[in-house]
Amino acid sequence: MWPEPPPPLPPLRPGLAAGWGPVLATSDELADLGLPAPPPPDWPRRLLAGLRRLAGERPGLRQALTACLRCGVCAACCPSFTALPDPHNTPLGRGELLRRVHQDRGQPWRVLAGSFGGDQDHLDADTARLWLEYFWQCTLCGRCAQVCPLGIDTSLIVLAGRELLAEQGWLPAPVAKALRRIGRSGNSLGLGPLA
DSSP: OOOOOOOOOOOOOTTTTTTOOOOBOOHHHHHHTTOOSSOOTTHHHHHHHHHHHHHHHOHHHHHHHHOOOOOOGGGGGOHHHHHSOOGGGSHHHHHHHHHTTOOOTTOHHHHHHTOOSOSGGGOSHHHHHHHHHHHTTOOOOOHHHHHOTTOOOTHHHHHHHHHHHHHTTOOBHHHHHHHHHHHHHSSTTOOOTTO
16 A cells, blocks of 8 residues: 655745744843854854854765755655745755855856855845744754655754854844853753752
8 A cells, every 4th residue: 555645735925934033132141151242243254154164064064055956845744834834934945045155166066056156145134034034943853854855954954054143143032041041050941959
């Protein structure tokens, strides 16, 4: 017997999940964590340097950024997309937000695909806003990696995007509060040793 086909995707509604970005941490919370108040004036340069660094340090991230077939199979299993069927709110959509600024000019396939060009054109305040709105909507459940024909773990892209945003001071307030509690008590709940 053949397995049942997956349920159909909900109709796409571009922009549906826009505006669902996080409430950002205050300058005081960021200062406690050693992060700049957003955005530092040179944030595009810093963000690109960070992306190059992460792509060099993390082979899985580099593979996730370069090997995607853009087939969209990952969308059907994504709980964030099921709840808010916005094209950017899919694993593929979030990956494309990072891929559009990823420097990989030495790869011949980029030239053949016609995507050879300057990355600065895609790194602006609108891109940063999209990263904030969509990278924090991912649940990091890993279902996308289970269904991807190449086994690409898109959560690596999301985690890299979140890290790059945090380095620029764009950090959600609840995350900053949890990190401050970890620094004080060793756990995210702020529990003392007796608990």
